[in-house]
Amino acid sequence: MTKKHSWKHRLHEIIYEADTKEGKLFDVVLLVAIIASILLVMLESVNSFDEKYHNYLNICEWIITILFSIEYILRVISIKKPLRYIFSFYGIIDLLSTIPKYLSFIFIGSHHLVALRALRLLRVFRILKLTRYIGASNTLLVAMRASKAKISVFLFFVVIICIILGTIMYMIEGAANGFTSIPRSVYWAIVTLTTVGFGDIAPQTPLGQFIASIIMILGYAIIAIPTGIVSSEIAKSSKDENNTQACPNCLKEKHKNNAKYCYNCGSVLNE
Structure with missing residues (x-):
C-alpha cells in the first residue's frame, strides 16, 4: 500500500464510515455544525435579532460555509470515482447546501437557502451508528x-x-x-x-x-x-444485520457485518 493510497483510504474511512471512533466523531461534529448553521439562518430571519447581531451571524455563517466547502472537497478526493459522489443524492445535497452563501454575492437573499442543510440531517442514522435501525x-x-x-x-x-x-x-x-x-x-x-x-x-x-x-x-x-x-x-422479511461501511469505489452502504466485497460493484471493502 503506497503512502498516497494510505492517507486517502484513511480519509475515506473517517469521512464515509462511522464504525471507527474518528469516523463517528467526524460525523457528530458535522451534525452539530449543520444544526448550528440552520439555527443561524433562522435567527437571521428575525429582524430584531439580525439588526443587533448581523455581523456576528454573518461571520459565523461564513466560517461554517468554508468548513463545509473543505468537507465537500475532502469527500471528492477521498474516493476512487469522484463523479459517483458528485452526482449522488448526498453529493447534490452537500453541494446545494454549500453554494447559497457564495451566491449571496450575486443574488441578494439567496444565502437563506442554506436551510437546505437540514436535508443533510438524513445522515443521522449512519452518524449515530444505529445499525439495528x-x-x-x-x-x-x-x-x-x-x-x-x-x-x-x-x-x-x-x-x-x-x-x-x-x-x-x-x-x-x-x-x-x-x-x-x-x-x-x-x-x-x-x-x-x-x-x-x-x-x-x-x-x-x-x-x-x-x-x-x-x-x-x-x-x-x-x-x-x-x-x-x-x-x-x-x-x-429477513432481519440480517448491516453496518455503516461505505464502498470506496461506488459509495454503496449497508453491507453485511462480515462482508469483504461490495455487494454492488465487487470492490474490496477493507484494503
Whole structure:
C-alpha cells in the first residue's frame, strides 16, 4: 500500500464510515455544525435579532460555509470515482447546501437557502451508528415494496367509497348545507374518512349526520388496514444485520457485518 493510497483510504474511512471512533466523531461534529448553521439562518430571519447581531451571524455563517466547502472537497478526493459522489443524492445535497452563501454575492437573499442543510440531517442514522435501525429501515422498505400492489388496491377501494359516499351526501344535504357539488362532497367524504375533519362543511340533516358518523367510525378501521398489510410483509422479511461501511469505489452502504466485497460493484471493502 503506497503512502498516497494510505492517507486517502484513511480519509475515506473517517469521512464515509462511522464504525471507527474518528469516523463517528467526524460525523457528530458535522451534525452539530449543520444544526448550528440552520439555527443561524433562522435567527437571521428575525429582524430584531439580525439588526443587533448581523455581523456576528454573518461571520459565523461564513466560517461554517468554508468548513463545509473543505468537507465537500475532502469527500471528492477521498474516493476512487469522484463523479459517483458528485452526482449522488448526498453529493447534490452537500453541494446545494454549500453554494447559497457564495451566491449571496450575486443574488441578494439567496444565502437563506442554506436551510437546505437540514436535508443533510438524513445522515443521522449512519452518524449515530444505529445499525439495528438501518436494518429495520431496510426491512420496512422491502415490506412496503412487497405491499404496494395490495395497498394500491386498498387505496383504489377507498377512493371509490369516498365517491359513493360523497354523491350520497350531495343528494341528501344539497347546496343549502354546503354540499354544492359532487366534487366538494367527495372532498368532505375524504376529509371525514381520514379523521382530519376541517369543519368547513358539516351535514345538517339527521340522515346526513348518521351517515357522517358511520364514515368517522369507518375511518378508524381504514387506518389499521395498511398497517396490517405492511406488518405482514415485515414478518416475512429477513432481519440480517448491516453496518455503516461505505464502498470506496461506488459509495454503496449497508453491507453485511462480515462482508469483504461490495455487494454492488465487487470492490474490496477493507484494503
